[in-house]
Amino acid sequence: MFGPAIALAIGAKFVPLRKPRKLPGEVISESYVLEYGTDCLEMHVGAVEPGERVIVIDDLVATGGTLSAAIKLLERVGAEVVECACVIGLPEVKDCCRIKGRPLYILVEPRLSDECC
Ligand SMILES: O=P(O)(O)OC[C@H]1O[C@H](OP(=O)(O)OP(=O)(O)O)[C@H](O)[C@@H]1O
Ligand SMILES: Nc1ncnc2[nH]cnc12
Secondary structure (H helix, E strand, C coil), X not given: CCHHHHHHHHCCCCCCCECCCCCCCCEEEEEEEECCEEEEEEEECCCCCCCCEEEEEEEXXXXXXXXXXXXXXXXXXXXXXXXXXXXXXXXXXXCCCEECCEEEEEEECCCCHHHCC
């Protein structure tokens, strides 16, 4: 949802990484483990060229499994993943500022209840 607007703002191209069977045409995929099972990310073949620099954007990070799978998928096609950015960081990633060695930027982090007063 945020990816196209951010790509437009920084003059980058937008490449969707989607859940299985959402993208038409030929895709490559990467499976990963979630809090509640396994899932898979898909990307169009040829969408990213070797050596291209990439920022991975998602709405939310919890365990970091989805971002890690996105990084793996992009690295398989020779991309250089520069950093990851999310709007919401759940407590699972509190104090975590890297995913697979890449900087992780988070806009909003929920407060824990004992931090409220
Ligand atoms: O850091 P993680 O533990 O991997 O969780 C983060 C992911 O969870 C949500 O997607 P979800 O897999 O729930 O599916 P959705 O995109 O259909 O909401 C969210 O959009 C992230 O992609
Ligand atoms: N714990 C969580 N709460 C809400 N959305 C999520 N997506 C992945 N993990 C989640």
